[in-house]
Amino acid sequence: MSLSVRSSIFILATSAIVAVGVAVKLREASERTDDGDRGLRGASNFVEQGRTHTKDLAKRISRAQHIAFVGNSMLGTRIDKDTINELAKPREVAILKEGNTFSAVWYLGIKQIIESPTPPKNVVVFFRDRMLTWPTFRLNDNAVEFLQGMMESNGVDPLVDRYLPAEGEDNDGFFNELEAIHARVTEPNDAMITRIEDLALDVTKIEKDKDKRRFAMSERFSMENLRHDLPADIQDEVTTMSTVSSDGYETPNDFHDALAESLLPAMVNLCRENGVRLILVRVKRRPDAKGYRESSPELDQYISDLSKWLAERDVPFIDAAPISPFTEADYADGDHVSAESRPAYTRWFWKQLTPHLAP
Amino acid sequence: MIFQSFDYLIFLLIVVVTYWRLPMRVQNWFLLAASLVFYGYVHPWYCALVGATILIDYSAARMLSARPQGSRGRKRILATSLTATFSILCWFKYFNFFTEAFWTAFAQLGIDIPKPIIEVLLPVGISFYTFQSASYVVDVFRGRQDLCRRLDDYALFVVFFPQLVAGPIERAGHLLGQITRPRVADAKQCADGFTLIIWGVFKKVVIADSVGIMASRVFSIQDASFPMVWAGVIAFGVQIFADFSAYTDIARGTAKLLGFDLMKNFNHPYAASSPVDFWRRWHISLSTWFRDYVYIPLGGSRCGRWRVAFNLLLTFALSGLWHGANWNFIIWGVYHGILVAIQHLWQSRNGGGAGTSASFIRSFLARAGTFVLVHIGWLFFREQNFDYLIEYLSLSPFGVTTSDWETGLFIALLAQLFALPLWIHGWMDKHDNRLVKWLSGEEPGVSPIRRLTVQAVLVFVLALLITSLRSPISADFIYFQF
Numbered sequence: 001m002s003l004s005v006r007s008s009i010f011i012l013a014t015s016a017i018v019a020v021g022v023a024v025k026l027r028e029a030s031e032r033t034d035d036g037d038r039g040l041r042g043a044s045n046f047v048e049q050g051r052t053h054t055k056d057l058a059k060r061i062s063r064a065q066h067i068a069f070v071g072n073s074m075l076g077t078r079i080d081k082d083t084i085n086e087l088a089k090p091r092e093v094a095i096l097k098e099g100n101t102f103s104a105v106w107y108l109g110i111k112q113i114i115e116s117p118t119p120p121k122n123v124v125v126f127f128r129d130r131m132l133t134w135p136t137f138r139l140n141d142n143a144v145e146f147l148q149g150m151m152e153s154n155g156v157d158p159l160v161d162r163y164l165p166a167e168g169e170d171n172d173g174f175f176n177e178l179e180a181i182h183a184r185v186t187e188p189n190d191a192m193i194t195r196i197e198d199l200a201l202d203v204t205k206i207e208k209d210k211d212k213r214r215f216a217m218s219e220r221f222s223m224e225n226l227r228h229d230l231p232a233d234i235q236d237e238v239t240t241m242s243t244v245s246s247d248g249y250e251t252p253n254d255f256h257d258a259l260a261e262s263l264l265p266a267m268v269n270l271c272r273e274n275g276v277r278l279i280l281v282r283v284k285r286r287p288d289a290k291g292y293r294e295s296s297p298e299l300d301q302y303i304s305d306l307s308k309w310l311a312e313r314d315v316p317f318i319d320a321a322p323i324s325p326f327t328e329a330d331y332a333d334g335d336h337v338s339a340e341s342r343p344a345y346t347r348w349f350w351k352q353l354t355p356h357l358a359p
Numbered sequence: 360m361i362f363q364s365f366d367y368l369i370f371l372l373i374v375v376v377t378y379w380r381l382p383m384r385v386q387n388w389f390l391l392a393a394s395l396v397f398y399g400y401v402h403p404w405y406c407a408l409v410g411a412t413i414l415i416d417y418s419a420a421r422m423l424s425a426r427p428q429g430s431r432g433r434k435r436i437l438a439t440s441l442t443a444t445f446s447i448l449c450w451f452k453y454f455n456f457f458t459e460a461f462w463t464a465f466a467q468l469g470i471d472i473p474k475p476i477i478e479v480l481l482p483v484g485i486s487f488y489t490f491q492s493a494s495y496v497v498d499v500f501r502g503r504q505d506l507c508r509r510l511d512d513y514a515l516f517v518v519f520f521p522q523l524v525a526g527p528i529e530r531a532g533h534l535l536g537q538i539t540r541p542r543v544a545d546a547k548q549c550a551d552g553f554t555l556i557i558w559g560v561f562k563k564v565v566i567a568d569s570v571g572i573m574a575s576r577v578f579s580i581q582d583a584s585f586p587m588v589w590a591g592v593i594a595f596g597v598q599i600f601a602d603f604s605a606y607t608d609i610a611r612g613t614a615k616l617l618g619f620d621l622m623k624n625f626n627h628p629y630a631a632s633s634p635v636d637f638w639r640r641w642h643i644s645l646s647t648w649f650r651d652y653v654y655i656p657l658g659g660s661r662c663g664r665w666r667v668a669f670n671l672l673l674t675f676a677l678s679g680l681w682h683g684a685n686w687n688f689i690i691w692g693v694y695h696g697i698l699v700a701i702q703h704l705w706q707s708r709n710g711g712g713a714g715t716s717a718s719f720i721r722s723f724l725a726r727a728g729t730f731v732l733v734h735i736g737w738l739f740f741r742e743q744n745f746d747y748l749i750e751y752l753s754l755s756p757f758g759v760t761t762s763d764w765e766t767g768l769f770i771a772l773l774a775q776l777f778a779l780p781l782w783i784h785g786w787m788d789k790h791d792n793r794l795v796k797w798l799s800g801e802e803p804g805v806s807p808i809r810r811l812t813v814q815a816v817l818v819f820v821l822a823l824l825i826t827s828l829r830s831p832i833s834a835d836f837i838y839f840q841f
Contacts, residue, residue: 005379008550008811015815016557016822023826192827200776204768207761213769216762220580227581227747333579 053098053105054150057112065118066091067357070109071126072101074283077336078126083346094120102143103127104135104160107263107270108150111157114274121358123271124279128335129299132280132306133262134251136163159266226333253298255305268313277358279316281349284324285335316356324348361836362563362609370397375616383541387515390617394520398484405482408447409518415443416492417513420499424506437500441493448489451481456684484524486681490648492517495531497652504531512538521613525606525836527624527644534619542618547807552615554814559608561821566781567602568830570594570774577770578741585754586767588738594774595741596734600628601781603642606836627785629733632725634698637733649678664707668700675699682740687748691739698732 067088069075076097084093096109110123131137139147144164151157201210208216219225252258259265271278282303303319310317325348330341337345361367374393381389399406419440426433449457462474495516498504507513516535517523577583577591607624614621624644631637638646657670672693679692742748775782 005544005546005549008546009553011811011815012550012553012557012818015819019819019822020826023823026827196776196828197773200769200773204765204772206765206768208765213762213765217766217769220762220766221576225580225582227579227744 052149053146054108054112054153057096057109058116063092063118065094065120067122067124068094068096068113068120069124069126070096070106070113072097073099073336074128075126077332077338078283078342078345078349080342080346083343084350087347087350100138101146102135102137102139103132103263103267104139104147104163105143105150107135107267108147108154108157108160110267110270110278112154114270114276115154119274119276122277122279124281124353125267126281126283128283128285130251130258130302132282133255133258133264135160135261135263137251139163159263226336253302255302255309258302259309268310268315272313277316277356279318279353279356280310281318281353282321283335284321284326286331287326287328318352318356320349320352323352362559362606366400371613371616378617379544386542387511387538390520391511391515391518394515394518394523397520398518398523402482408451408482408485409488410514412444412447412489412492413510413514413517415440416496416517417507417510419496420506420513423496423499428502433500437496440496444489444493444496448485451485453680453684487526487528488517488523490645490681491528491530494528494648494652495535498531504535507531507535507539509539519614519619521610521617521619522621525603525610526642527607527610527622528648529621529644533622537619544618547810548615548618548620550811550814552612554818555608555612555615557612557818557821557825559605559610559612561825562601562605562608562781563836564829565824566777567598567605569828570601570777571598572830573770573774574598574741578747583751583754584759584763584767585756586759586764587770588751588754589734590767590770590774592734592738592741593771596629596737597774597778597781599737599740600625601778602836627788629730629781630726630785630789631729631733632722633702633729634695634732635702637729638695638699645678645681649674653677660703664704667707668704671700671703672696685743686745687739687743691736694736694739698736 069079069084075095076099079095081095084095096113098105106125106127110125113119113123125132147160147164151160198210201213205213252261268278303321307317307319326337326341326345330337330345332338370393374390378386378389395406398409419436422436423433426436458474462472465472495504495507495513499506507516512535515538516529516531519529519534519538522529571594574591574594577587577594580587583591604625607621611621611623622644624642626640626643628637628641631640654670654674657673658666659670660667662670673696675692675696676689677692679688679690679695682688682691738751739748742751
């Protein structure tokens with residue numbers, strides 16, 4: 001008996017689709033029994049991470065602060081905690097960093113800081129190039145969960161909520177449904193991957209148990225230990241000529257278009273209304289990064305417009321890109337400053353910051 | 360457009376469904392248009408570049424065929440065509456590398472002149488299609504290939520989308536003949552194509568991408584120890600094979616859906632029993648290209664043994680340079696050239712060679728030794744920073760912390776756990792497994808229904824694993840950069 005092309009492909013495609021359905025169902029079942037163990041490939045419970053970040057912020061701002069630094073690894077790898085504490089004395093400083101975060105997270109963080117019983121006099125936000133007006137950057141499913149985790153205890157913020165995919169039926173219900181299915185299909189089964197890793201950890205055990213080894217590996221591969229010659233993680237948003245895109249996330253090229261879609265005005269208003277000085281810091285990206293230009297006329301125009309807009313609102317803006325004396329040798333991987341140069345960077349930065357600080 | 364994207368799935372669906380509804384001549388035009396859309400999807404100017412290569416080589420072949428064999432102008436036409444074609448490649452791929460090398464040499468001599476550097480993106484697949492197109496002209500020159508009279512057919516030969524970006528580097532004798540003949544829709548071929556695509560996607564998103572994260576982690580830290588570096592190399596060995604062979608499988612599977620047959624590019628290379636054997640199994644389309652168009656014209660094996668060794672060294676050095684404009688690739692090529700040359704010298708002295716039967720232990724040791732030698736080579740290939748390369752090579756296994764040994768062993772084992780399907784596939788192929796024969800249609804008397812059932816089960820399992828175990832981070836195919 002012979003088979004037609006159509007029926008052969010139909011049978012194979014059907015078995016593939018059924019397999020995908022089975023995999024999704026299996027994953028849902030495994031998630032119900034998952035103990036939240038974190039896989040080494042970085043998979044974890046992002047809702048929980050968002051909750052933890054919020055709790056962490058609340059804990060760190062519970063005591064009186066004079067200056068709160070907010071940002072992602074651009075802040076974390078630039079400001080040395082001991083050095084800044086020493087320089088700022090007798091003022092108290094809080095460094096509220098969380099890697100891979102973006103402006104929507106910073107906005108929620110600022111909101112939380114301001115709502116605290118003893119808000120700081122100054123909030124300093126570190127950002128790269130266009131990131132301040134790009135709230136949807138990194139807003140993939142993980143980041144959505146992170147934001148949801150952050151908003152759980154403090155209530156949903158309508159300004160942030162507008163960036164999140166709507167739940168249930170609405171005008172775009174069908175597409176949301178499709179997106180949800182796509183996300184379920186393309187997300188790996190963390191529990192299954194963790195089991196394979198556990199097997200490898202058990203077989204290769206010499207001394208330490210699994211948890212200790214996971215911790216040791218996480219330390220071993222931490223940012224502090226990264227090579228100095230690796231390119232930056234964000235590459236093309238500074239050179240693209242039209243609508244800027246990076247890893248599939250888009251933002252308008254023009255500052256005013258980007259501003260309309262951003263949380264920057266909300267950040268500025270929030271701080272002004274509560275008597276907190278907002279200071280914005282654009283960091284200098286890795287100089288002479290292999291294969292990537294540092295700037296473009298479009299980006300220069302954007303920064304110039306941003307600077308004017310902030311000046312009109314009396315918001316201090318430190319653009320470290322043209323003035324930072326630090327060279328490629330001071331950087332670790334990509335745009336991160338190395339641990340060795342961090343104290344020097346902190347001292348240099350403090351000099352730039354002090355004229356702008358509210359008393 | 361990349362194979363493992365949703366865009367490609369839609370593109371492929373539209374192309375396959377439309378393609379089989381068209382008459383043969385229109386099929387070719389349609390495939391040509393689809394290939395240009397595929398190639399120019401991100402950077403449309405790529406199409407102009409490949410267009411230039413097509414026009415140069417098509418015209419050269421026409422001029423060559425208009426002149427009788429042995430006539431005076433033929434060599435000049437060939438030289439002009441090859442110079443023009445390879446100039447495009449060199450301009451985009453090697454200009455900065457050679458400028459840097461020459462200017463460094465000038466600086467050593469105390470000559471200080473401004474260095475010209477071009478800032479231009481390397482067009483994806485340029486090394487692949489340049490070699491494919493150039494081989495056609497050489498074959499026409501040698502009288503081994505009939506002239507392709509139709510420009511559209513020749514253009515399709517060069518830009519045929521399944522293999523345009525990362526091979527296999529096809530020969531005109533194999534692919535062009537299929538382009539000029541009508542294709543017939545065949546259920547077995549389509550089912551095989553579908554299965555190959557799923558197998559390729561599995562290799563890419565489950566094996567290569569997952570193991571690639573491990574390798575990247577190791578090669579990202581500044582004080583990696585001996586066990587960690589070599590575990591990273593093992594992980595990279597799995598990554599590069601799974602990644603590149605995945606591309607070839609998806610390319611071959613796609614071609615089968617369109618009624619074409621592309622050459623096999625891999626034959627379980629890590630089961631090789633010697634460096635020569637490895638190169639018979641790894642990137643076959645490139646190694647045979649260098650054999651036919653570089654090694655044999657240099658004199659091949661027809662010269663004295665030291666000259667043969669030199670020919671091998673030169674051929675492999677060029678093969679290394681083909682991979683990328685960086686010293687580490689040249690070193691990698693020379694390293695393999697040395698291994699193959701040593702094997703050649705050894706065999707010519709001791710009279711060994713193919714056909715020599717070996718005991719199980721000897722065979723195992725030969726395979727294990729080749730595995731180790733090939734993986735040492737992968738360190739040259741992976742590490743582009745010379746300082747780090749030297750540092751890694753000088754690492755000692757002594758005095759390393761237990762924690763680092765545990766980490767190294769864990770990474771190496773985890774990489775091999777992910778590679779398990781590749782080893783099983785290799786074992787099944789080697790032992791003439793009936794399942795493989797069923798799937799490849801070589802087993803006589805197997806009913807199409809039974810065969811399709813086995814394939815459906817295989818597709819089910821692979822799709823299940825792709826959905827469950829796929830890497831959270833998807834990287835480009837490694838060979839896109841070449």
